[in-house]
Amino acid sequence: MQIRTMISYQIAPDALPGEVEHAVERELGSVISDLWFKTFLPRHFTPRAMSLYAYTARSAEYLKRKLRVKHHQDPLVWSGTLKAMVTGAITVHTKRQTAEGRMNVPRYLYQYRTTKVMKKDKELTALAPGEMQAMADFLQRRIRDRIELARVPEEILI
Numbered sequence: 728m729q730i731r732t733m734i735s736y737q738i739a740p741d742a743l744p745g746e747v748e749h750a751v752e753r754e755l756g757s758v759i760s761d762l763w764f765k766t767f768l769p770r771h772f773t774p775r776a777m778s779l780y781a782y783t784a785r786s787a788e789y790l791k792r793k794l795r796v797k798h799h800q801d802p803l804v805w806s807g808t809l810k811a812m813v814t815g816a817i818t819v820h821t822k823r824q825t826a827e828g829r830m831n832v833p834r835y836l837y838q839y840r841t842t843k844v845m846k847k848d849k850e851l852t853a854l855a856p857g858e859m860q861a862m863a864d865f866l867q868r869r870i871r872d873r874i875e876l877a878r879v880p881e882e883i884l885i
Contacts, residue, residue: 746874748824754869755826756819762865764817764828767858771851772810776802780853783846803847808833813851 770776777784782802794800804810809832818829837848 747870750870750873751866752821752824754866754873755824756821757869758862758866759826759828760817760819762862767854768851769814770855771853772801772804772814774800774802779855780850782850782853803851809836809847809851 771780776782790800793805797805812832813830816830820827820829832848832851835847836851
């Protein structure tokens, strides 16, 4: 998954040099691990995900067979291999104000037989309306909290 965004901010007059940049670098990984992986990713396997993430429509025959054989209509789930693999663990790498999350996925996720087949990898990493803003708000809160915790009180009265 790769999400590109621009972060713009105004530095407070009393901020230490590099304080905001350091906080951004530290907290970018938490957006992926704490918010996307734990909150948004599991939503991709719920019945609501078909409309929420605008998945490619599956054929009526496929949906009937899936209900008959697997007794559910959860999107992106047939045997459960994909769901188990991607919700099991994520490795997050951060450097120079970028963050990247890596997951193990089955080969069929990115191998297509025809051009008409749905792109499951794109469906898995799709963001619903509002999720990008939620990630930005989460990052802003975490950066603000980290900066506040790092500041030393100017005056200590005893």
